[in-house]
Amino acid sequence: LKHARRVLSSSGNLFVRFPARHDHIDMAAALGQVFGDQKPHLITFPGPRRPGLSRPGPRSDRETMFLVQVTSEAVYNPKMLPVDLPGANQHDANGAFRWDTLERPAFSSSGGTHEFHGATPSPGRCWKFSLDKMEDLLAQGRIGKTSSGRWALKRYADEVPPVEAPLDWEDIPSRAPRSEHVTAKGNPGSPQEPLALMERVVEIGSHEGDLVVVIAANECGSGAVACHRLGRRWLATFQTPGGLDIIRDRLLA
Secondary structure, eight states, rough: HHHHHHOOOOOOOEEEETTSSSSSSHHHHHHHHHHHTOOEEEEEEEOOOTTTTSSSSOOSSSEEEEEEEESTTTOOOOOOEEOTTOOOOOOEEEEHHHHHEEEEEOOTTTSSOOOBBBBBBOTTEESSSHHHHHHHHHHHTTTETTTTEEEEEEEEEEGGGOOHHHHHBSSOSSSOOOGGGOOOOBBOOOOOOOOHHHHHHHHOOOOOEEOOOOOOEEETHHHHHHHHTTOEEEEEEETTHHHHHHHHHHOOO
């Protein structure tokens, strides 16, 4: 960890992955000693099912990873999830939308009770916008009449901002799919990370063109392959001599 801290830039990140059987509290304490006040983010994702762990209740075969941001300037590109807009069942040339009211409660006489194309707000309410703004929205096609004949505002589904995905990555496969499976020379039981996991890590913690160091890469080198696919420069260390051959074969495939 100390060596990793020395080579990281101020915008760098460290991802530390360890199996579920290891105590993440001890790892968090070790990270705190090296990185100081930078609180690590805990990431969890499905791990391979192990004998003896198939029992009722919460999954016990979770794998865990820490993300440590060296400084507040560290790269962080979280996965964003779209948010559904309830009631967006109308459609026009710009996409799905729903009708939203143009009125709001009238708290004062300055709330905007002007006439708009023959319509006035309901008693005790006022328009949300000035007359000029409403005319502009009408010209843009953002205001229209509902089936009941009331003027209303179109709110499009794609205008709802996405939200940051939680760091519980249920969509990551627990095992590398058969199409990715390779075997290190002389080690038929070599571990292999799903490429989807390593690509998620690389995307979150770096930009295209950044240098990523994969320390103690497993023999199948999914981290290095992910970096290559996503346009990152990379360096990797290996635990067996066969690892370099497999990465070369995967990159040339």
